[in-house]
Amino acid sequence: MNPGKDAGKNAGKDALLSAEPSAQLWQALCEGDETRAVALVRRALAAVGPAQGTSTGMSAGMSAGTAARERTRAAGERVLLELIAPAQRRLGLAWAADEITVAQEHAATVISERCIAAVADSTAPALAGPVLGRVLVSCVGGEWHALPARLVSEVLRLRGWRVDHLGAQVPTEHVVAHVRRTRAQAVLLSSSIPTLLPGAHNAINSCQGEGVRVLAGGAAFGPQGRYARMMRAEWAEDARGAAALLGRSPAPPVEAARPPDLDLPHLADQEYTMVCRTRLQLVKQAVADVEEGFPEMRRYSEYQRERTVEDIDHIVGHLATALYVNDSDLFTRFIGWTADVLAARDVPPWCLLPALDSLLNRLKDFPRAVGILTAARRLLDPPRSTRPI
Numbered sequence: 001m002n003p004g005k006d007a008g009k010n011a012g013k014d015a016l017l018s019a020e021p022s023a024q025l026w027q028a029l030c031e032g033d034e035t036r037a038v039a040l041v042r043r044a045l046a047a048v049g050p051a052q053g054t055s056t057g058m059s060a061g062m063s064a065g066t067a068a069r070e071r072t073r074a075a076g077e078r079v080l081l082e083l084i085a086p087a088q089r090r091l092g093l094a095w096a097a098d099e100i101t102v103a104q105e106h107a108a109t110v111i112s113e114r115c116i117a118a119v120a121d122s123t124a125p126a127l128a129g130p131v132l133g134r135v136l137v138s139c140v141g142g143e144w145h146a147l148p149a150r151l152v153s154e155v156l157r158l159r160g161w162r163v164d165h166l167g168a169q170v171p172t173e174h175v176v177a178h179v180r181r182t183r184a185q186a187v188l189l190s191s192s193i194p195t196l197l198p199g200a201h202n203a204i205n206s207c208q209g210e211g212v213r214v215l216a217g218g219a220a221f222g223p224q225g226r227y228a229r230m231m232r233a234e235w236a237e238d239a240r241g242a243a244a245l246l247g248r249s250p251a252p253p254v255e256a257a258r259p260p261d262l263d264l265p266h267l268a269d270q271e272y273t274m275v276c277r278t279r280l281q282l283v284k285q286a287v288a289d290v291e292e293g294f295p296e297m298r299r300y301s302e303y304q305r306e307r308t309v310e311d312i313d314h315i316v317g318h319l320a321t322a323l324y325v326n327d328s329d330l331f332t333r334f335i336g337w338t339a340d341v342l343a344a345r346d347v348p349p350w351c352l353l354p355a356l357d358s359l360l361n362r363l364k365d366f367p368r369a370v371g372i373l374t375a376a377r378r379l380l381d382p383p384r385s386t387r388p389i
């Protein structure tokens with residue numbers, strides 16, 4: 001986790017050499033040093049907190065007490081979004097590049113959660129004052145990336161909202177029941193994993209069916225939130241954007257309880273449904289074809305085989321999702337990401353080709369699926385003229 005695979009060897013040696021808080025936090029996360037990470041965050045809060053100047057919501061004529069509270073709130077927001085969030089993103093890159101293990105990434109994330117709690121604790125006294133309204137923040141069903149939603153919740157609290165934070169993996173019916181019970185003014189749905197988009201669409205639709213405003217966010221919703229807009233939710237790129245949207249009037253209401261194909265007319269061709277229905281057979285056949293086209297797989301351990309089956313299942317899941325939103329870029333982005341992850345682990349990315357070819361073969365009568373698979377295939381197998389010599 002420390003830049004490179006030798007992180008463990010340097011642990012503790014030059015821990016506080018760098019004065020830069022983000023470098024120090026990264027180091028503490030690398031070393032799994034929760035106490036130091038939390039202390040760093042508290043120090044960063046103190047460093048940005050008392051500074052004078054213009055910050056979020058401050059204006060001339062404010063009392064000294066109010067201005068101090070505003071500075072504390074603004075400091076909390078900066079530490080959350082400019083210190084903790086980038087460290088989490090960096091963790092993702094380090095994992096993908098095989099510089100840290102899954103266990104290290106888990107340990108570091110738990111520390112980041114403690115850091116967020118420390119910000120919440122330290123800024124709590126500054127939250128006295130009028131409440132702007134009540135909102136609900138939740139991950140969509142199947143979504144375990146709770147930390148992005150937590151950041152959104154804490155920023156909204158700092159901005160004066162009362163937030164019901166439901167955390168990871170909440171089935172739609174429970175989100176809806178909570179909206180009914182609390183009469184929240186808005187539901188903010190978070191998702192990082194694109195394959196959860198069909199479920200997210202259902203959650204958006206169901207909440208709108210309750211007459212409540214819905215904001216969506218997180219990497220799953222695509223570049224510039226293109227899938228959120230398709231599903232007729234409001235979208236913002238980050239927690240500050242979410243706060244800004246809530247400060248504006250809602251978009252005009254959309255029809256309640258509409259079937260998914262009203263938003264996504266291409267679903268009428270049933271390609272998405274067919275791929276979902278035959279997912280198990282598609283995966284089974286692709287595993288067999290990969291074994292044939294990539295004989296090294298025969299020497300795989302049971303564990304490696306299981307991971308390969310999981311990877312192929314992910315491929316089919318992303319294909320289905322690309323069909324759902326009718327966007328071949330979604331699938332190409334996923335294949336590019338998978339190729340990079342494999343390459344970092346010395347697995348040649350072309351080993352994905354037999355899986356794509358297997359799907360192409362089985363789905364040859366489905367024009368949208370063929371288009372999506374062909375585009376991704378081009379990424380892995382560029383024409384000879386563009387290959388390095």
Ligand code: B12
Nearest residue numbers: 085088092144145146147148188190216217218238239242
């Ligand atoms: C920690 C982590 C996990 C932890 C999550 C624990 C937790 N408590 O959150 C665990 C171990 C559970 C996990 C699991 C998986 N993960 Co993971 N994970 C991460 C990691 C490293 C950090 C997540 C995080 O904290 N992000 C930090 C914040 C700052 O992210 P953010 O999206 O920028 O948040 C901002 C905006 O999105 C926005 N926002 C977020 N929600 C909302 C909502 C609204 C309404 C609005 C308006 C805005 C908004 O505001 C936020 C703050 O400004 C990311 C890397 C990354 N780049 O995020 C990978 C990452 C997301 N994971 C990834 C993967 C692949 C997985 C798994 C599929 C791995 C596996 N094979 O099992 C599973 C999927 C589990 C599931 N079904 O959800 C990939 C996804 C790649 C892809 N193409 O889809 C990533 C990108 C890692 C990588 N580099 O490849 N993961």
